[in-house]
Amino acid sequence: MGSTPAKKTMRAQQYDARDNKLHLNEVEIPQPREHELLVKIACASLCHSDVMLFEPNDQGLILGKNPVTIGHEATGTVVSRGSSEAASMFREGDNVGFLCAVDCCFDCTQCRTVHNSWCVTGKTKMQGFTLDGYFQEYAVVDARAAMVLPEGLDVKTAAPLFCAGVTAYHGIEDCQLQAGQWIAVVGCGGLGHLGIQYAKAMGLKVIGLDVADQALEEAKKCGADHVFNSIKDQDWKQKVLEISGGGVDAAVNFTASKKSYDDCPAIIKPGLGLLMVVGIPREPLQLNALDIALGRFRVKGSNNGTCYNMRPAIEFSAKHNIKPHLTTFKLEEIPKMIELMNSHKAQGRMGVVFD
Structure with a gap:
């Protein structure tokens, strides 16, 4: 059961743009506003977007308060709640997951059908x-972007589903x-290993592509029909075309590699195939306008979800036993986690996981 914290401060891993x-740091435990829940964090997981804070980037990543506690992917237990109708739908002790958008209206067309980033209020902030x-040990979250975990999902291991899971599913x-x-999953790591599980649960035939052998081993465990190391295997593109009968029906790119995007058109079935943009490289993508104009392939995007498309992804995960493969660390070990992610050594x- 949740319990109101007896202390007033907590530990938090905070990014400081000054260095x-x-x-x-030791920071104050926040208090929920009327539409918010105070959650004792059970598990918070690392996403590549978190690491982008440390990198030069021209893709629109905006830093607000400084220093700021990093992390936007977590699950936890409700310990107190505000007075709004949305908050009153939860009870202390509920195990919940949530998305990170706050201060948007959650009701305009953009919030309902596109992404909270484009809310008409222009006030959206991302935790x-x-x-x-x-x-950090406690966090406030918007009740409108939260849900009780379905039966079968463990509050201490389901955190990656609430960014990586929703993103990979969609x-x-x-x-x-x-x-x-046929679908090609480009990048078989934190997002891709979930994407492969979703694809197999949907009955698709999967080719996993990565530059790290350990990620390809993970892809095999998740059910990929074929895997290729696109650095070590010089003939991987031809092999993909042969296996898929002329090209995959869709290539979903979960990576932050511009080169991997440049490589995708060569393996997509001409005139029918789709390039699904999910991962965000540091540099803008370059697409051949003639390819798009003549219909060689289509381009579509998929984002990390809204409160409206969160639930189907989470419920699908519970129904089909989609599990993130989670390696756990202590709060003070987050720099080590970042190092492993940057070196492509993570699986x-x-x-x-918090006590």
């Missing part, structure tokens, strides 16, 4: 970037393929 480093996130599902069609997802 571009993390600091383990972990413009406001404190979840690599990255695959939004391709609108039929069972038996699956990495997270902090």
Whole structure:
């Protein structure tokens, strides 16, 4: 059961733009506003977007308060709640997951059908970037962007589902393929290993592509029909074309590699195939306008979800036993987690489990 914290401060891993480093600080425990829940964090996991804070980037990543607690992917237990109708739907002790958008209206067309970032109010903030996130012992979250965990999901291991899971699910599902069609999952790590599980649960045939052998081993465990190391195997593109009968029906790119995007058109079935954009490289993508104009392939995007498409992804995960492969660390070990992610030595997802 949840319990109101007896203390007033907590530990938090905070990014400071002044020295571009993390600091383990002691900060005040926040109090929920009327539409918010105070959650005792059970697990918070690391996403590549968190690491982008430390990198030069021209893709629109905005830092707000400084220093700011990083992390936007977590699950936890409700310990107190505000007075709004949305908050009153939860009870102390509920195990919950949530998304990181706050201060948006959740009701305009953009919030309902596109992404909270484009809310008509123009006031949206993202926890972990413009406001404190979840690599801390307690966090406030918007009740409208939260849900009680379905039966079968463990509050200490389900955290990656609430960014990576929702993102990977919709990255695959939004391709609108039929069972038996071919899909290439580009990047088989934190997002991709979940994407492969979703794709197999949807009856698709999967080719996993990565530059790290340990990620390809993970892809095999998750059910990929074929895997290729696109650095070591010089003939991987031709092999993909042969296996898939002329090209995959969709290539879903979960990586932050611009080169991997440049490589995708060569393996997509001409005139029918889709490039699904999920991962965000540091540099803008370059696409051949003639390819798009003449219909060689289509381009579509899939984002990390809203409170409206969160639930189907989470419920699908529970129904089909989709599990993030989670390696756990202590709060003070987050710099080590970042180092492992940057060196491509991590498998699956990495997270902090709190007592």
